[in-house]
Amino acid sequence: MNVPREALLILAGLGVALLIASAVGFGLHRRAGDGPRRGTIDNLNARIRAWWVMIGISGGVLLAGNGAIVTLFGFLSFLAFREFITQTPVRRADHTALFVSFFLALPVQYLLVGVQWYGLFAIFIPVYAFLTIPILSAVFADAQRFLQRTAETQWGLMICVYCLSHVPALLTLRIPGYQGRGALLVVFLILIVQASDVLQYIWGKLAGKHKIAPAVSPSKTVEGFVGGIASATLLGASLWQITPFTPLGAAAMALLITLVGFLGGLVMSAIKRDRGIKDWGHLLEGHGGMLDRLDSVCFSAPIFFHVTRYYFSI
């Protein structure tokens, strides 16, 4: 396979970073014993273990090629959408609309991305699925809280399927001088968003004092936000060689991605808080559900896709 050499280097770098994280986690575990910080450190170690799995899978998919990347994100969309719909009060009359969303809209969206049909994948869900869902719910003649029910299904489909599908859609961009390296744009986006989440977590745990949005997300702090965004932006700038951007351009893109990602996390936290849940699910030990890990990606992916497409694609 024609896997860009840089992708392998980044995987190796992540492996080293995780080894260090695991060693630090082990050290903290030894030092904390049964002390008061035990819970936080156990959660940290669970997160690190889950990262091994996530990076292992990502690496395998990256090596397997573009088709595997599209398929992986299709599956992630399925998991995220399932978590989202679980938290909505769907009724019996929505059954068919949901069935169609899961088993028709979702696969078709990723198929369109896979065959690189931009003209249709860009509008398929906002136009066709958007109109089909309320039609199907109305056919089953249940008017109770109709707008709310319909909006919830449409929203889930937009965030979990449409927005997330813009990650593999990066592979469809035709950028002069960047042929065959589309997978690196995917790596750049995911790496920066996830690194930003992790760095915000680390800065928050080490220096966090002032809550940034206590009513929506009590664990986010000003220090975590500033430190995380700034260090993720620096990381983005340092990775400029894997992108079609200049060093300054890469920094600007990383800043954009992390800001939108942060705000996306805030939006999804507001939903969780309203529903009275802490996590979307329990798929990833220490992290919660798939949507807890992907909320910031869902928001930053379409923005990153369209800004890159507007300025760089032909």
Added chain:
Amino acid sequence: MIERFVAWFLSFGLKLLTGAHGRWSGCAPVPVQRVYCVNHTSHLDFLLLWTALPGRMRRLTRPVAAADYWNAGPIRRYVINRVFHGVLVDRSGKSANPLEPVFDALAEGQSLIFFPEGTRGPGEGLLPFKSGIYHVARHAPNVDVVPVWIDNSYRVMPKGMFFPIPLLCSMTFGVPLRLLEQEDKDPFLTRLRSAMLELQPPQ
């Protein structure tokens, strides 16, 4: 051989659809003989519970199911008898002791998945219990009765729908209880009922 594959395949499919997450809050997932008492809202329920069990417990655990429903049609008959080794009980009232097959399974040391409501409920709360579970507990007083709450399965496949949608389902396993000496039917059923209701996740 084929049956084990079919069981694995159905179980895997259901895990993909629902996550089938087991919360062992009141007892541990160990292979000892138990009667799992579960709320019943969907045909998927016994398969969900079976999926949440670790592999070594699955072989030991059989669903108690209604003969009239599961013997109607070759596919159902195949699935319940050959794949899941269901213990079929006759609900028609014609049989002298409809629980006979259940007692036999208990005598062989097997665990059971039991629906004390005797039929599928609407999804919220519990229907009145049939007396079956009391007779089972009376017959085998040394077997743990484990209350279990399945959350969400009625939304995965509501009554009257023929295809499931993907939604997360969880099963909470509560603290085992046993029939006390001299305990009558009604106090026991009330005790079991409230033990099951307590496992409902807060809404």
